[in-house]
Amino acid sequence: MISPDQQQLVASQFGPRADAYVTSAVHAQGEDLQRIAGWAAAQKPMRALDLGCGGGHVAFALAPHAGDVVAYDLSPDMLAAVAKTAAGKGLANITVQQGRVESLPFPDASFDMVVSRYSAHHWRGFDAALTEARRVLKPDGVAVFADIVAPADKLCDTWMQSIELLRDPSHQRDYSEAEWHDALQRAGFKPGKPFTHRLRLEFSSWLARMATPPVQADAIRALFAQAPAEVRAYLELESDGSFCLGSMVMEAWPA
Numbered sequence: 001m002i003s004p005d006q007q008q009l010v011a012s013q014f015g016p017r018a019d020a021y022v023t024s025a026v027h028a029q030g031e032d033l034q035r036i037a038g039w040a041a042a043q044k045p046m047r048a049l050d051l052g053c054g055g056g057h058v059a060f061a062l063a064p065h066a067g068d069v070v071a072y073d074l075s076p077d078m079l080a081a082v083a084k085t086a087a088g089k090g091l092a093n094i095t096v097q098q099g100r101v102e103s104l105p106f107p108d109a110s111f112d113m114v115v116s117r118y119s120a121h122h123w124r125g126f127d128a129a130l131t132e133a134r135r136v137l138k139p140d141g142v143a144v145f146a147d148i149v150a151p152a153d154k155l156c157d158t159w160m161q162s163i164e165l166l167r168d169p170s171h172q173r174d175y176s177e178a179e180w181h182d183a184l185q186r187a188g189f190k191p192g193k194p195f196t197h198r199l200r201l202e203f204s205s206w207l208a209r210m211a212t213p214p215v216q217a218d219a220i221r222a223l224f225a226q227a228p229a230e231v232r233a234y235l236e237l238e239s240d241g242s243f244c245l246g247s248m249v250m251e252a253w254p255a
């Protein structure tokens with residue numbers, strides 16, 4: 001058997017779950033999404049790009065404030081679901097385009113606003129993607145990055161990345177605030193101050209959204225049963241396995 005590469009693994013994990021990501025309350029709401037909409041209202045971008053659009057919630061939040069929005073993702077199934085939902089919402093200024101974030105099929109300086117939410121932790125090339133985001137952004141444009149954020153504490157970081165990987169083998173890494181800051185600077189951005197909040201994940205729907213196989217769900221339960229006090233406290237672990245992670249959203253400007 002030939003093993004899939006990371007890009008194929010991402011597409012095979014997300015493709016069959018497109019509808020679950022369109023309807024996911026975790027993805028359709030959130031303080032980060034409200035901030036993104038507020039920044040879009042201030043920026044009024046002629047062209048905006050949603051990198052790793054998934055079920056399209058960022059694109060839907062940008063569309064009322066933008067001339068045009070390109071919803072961009074690896075998964076053709078996700079893009080079909082986004083196009084259908086956008087049409088249902090009457091958002092005629094959203095177009096979809098398939099590809100990988102590490103190599104964007106757009107000219108230099110072609111967007112006023114580039115946003116990515118809950119996608120970067122899958123990217124095979126984190127630095128390459130941020131460099132591409134910077135390349136396609138206009139000099140007076142703004143980028144916004146939002147994702148689950150790793151704790152600085154190494155013990156909690158290891159546990160968090162482990163349960164993420166068991167739930168979804170296309171997980172690469174949740175980055176810490178310091179890792180985001182350094183990577184954005186390397187890519188030619190001036191990072192703003194991250195806004196962080198806690199995101200509660202209800203255990204059964206968190207597993208169901210990614211169709212985690214029972215053997216992996218059991219492994220997560222087994223880890224939770226052995227988690228040390230520091231990890232339980234960090235995760236705010238509940239008796240049914242529900243827990244909280246840190247989430248951050250930040251603006252970044254061309255340096």
Ligand SMILES: C[S@@+](CC[C@H](N)C(=O)[O-])C[C@H]1O[C@@H](n2cnc3c(N)ncnc32)[C@H](O)[C@@H]1O
Nearest residue numbers: 027052053054057073074075100101117119122
């Ligand atoms: C959790 S979903 C994104 C959620 C969405 N942005 C939102 O705010 O609701 C992650 C998405 O990232 C996409 N993705 C992961 N790695 C990618 C890559 N290297 N290039 C393009 N898209 C990628 C996946 O296909 C998936 O649709």
